[in-house]
Amino acid sequence: MTNGMKYVDEFRDPALIDRVATEIRRVVDPQRHYRIMEVCGGHTHSIYRHGLRDVLPHNVELVHGPGCPVCVLPTGRVDDGLAIADHPEVVLTCFGDMMRVPGTRGTPLERKAQGADIRMVYSPLDALKLAQDDPSRHVCFFAIGFETTAPSTALTILRARELGLDNFSVFCNHVTIVPAMRAILDSPDMRLDGFVGPGHVSTIIGCRPYEFVARRYRKPVAVAGFEPLDLLEGILMVLRQLAAGEAKVENQYRRIVPWEGNVPALRALATVFELRPYFEWRGLGFISQSALKIRDAFARYDAEARFAVPGVRVTDPRAAQCGEILKGVLKPPQCKLFGRECNPEHPVGALMVSSEGACAAYYRYARVEEAAGA
């Protein structure tokens, strides 16, 4: 308890945190076990960093969701991206997180060391700039991310068309969060009582897309921000609904998240992308209508239309249990490889790569807490 509070103290008014924590204890039924999923990897990071598990009663369990873009990308798609980089004219560009995600033939960083032209960029617009600056090369952007990131890719493709560029394409791996939530709700080994909804994703899509969770599945949802107080308030909203026998969508993060989302972003998404019939997620398998595909009208910017990719489904290393952790069935230290073969220096699975991955967050913060005797 004390150690968790220490993290919180240095950050936010402890009296406010204390008030919310007290209210949480008041509404919780001590006879009941609560399982609440924080969907977003940013939330997972914040929860571990601030030791929030220690502020919550023991019967309120936080289950880490699939909202970490590099974590849910299956190995086969990493291989497909790297196959595009094998073309001698191609410069493959990707975000920094992506550089260390293992494919069958190594990570993008390792392939780069072996001679492939793979470059890290901070924005899809940087990839577009590379294409503009060197017409002799084809620049492909390895796009990953949820709805937070997908509008940036859409606007970049629209810009490429405006500029009339013919040496730029996108290898599109954008996924959408709502079908993953539905898949988790339909999963027979998953019993959840409610959700803390993602913050920045909801800035784009708003709160309406979560209404099916409340209506069809009768589970509460509270969209929340990333500060300790935001997260605790989000958890309290879910627990209050459960105490009252209600199920609705609430917005704790109103200062950033409009109920209707970001209209220009949604318009750009609809212009450039359509839903794929199905897409593979690491750990969750194939989920229908859960990912974005570049529309035929923009096929010249679609790397999958321009380059043949193997498209082979690759199973994860047998010993790694990324799938069970992504579904919230196991906690990171319950994986046989955790902290031994798989660590942030040498990640075997993608959950150890990104700071938003449950394993990396747990490795970085929770182990320290335990060592300190919290």
Next chain:
Amino acid sequence: MCLAIPGQVIAFADDPTFAKVDVAGVRRTVNVGLLENEGVDIGDWVLIHVGFALSKVGEAEAHDQLRLLTALGEATLAMEEVAGYTFAPDVEGRG
């Protein structure tokens, strides 16, 4: 990769879908096309993600976000990201 970085709009580019922002002293150009409905003015604070402003925020909230990045140990990465935007290094403000 999903944390948003707060910055203050200090000038517009000739193409008004781009604006120069100041992120804790680092000045770079970002795309503000997603905020066309709200409108953006010089002095406004925005949250930046992979080179695009995602939403407008109040000044106090912007400072909270910066503190959050620091608390999460991501402030250095965030600054590296903003400093790394190369798509419009020479855009000069006209505001």
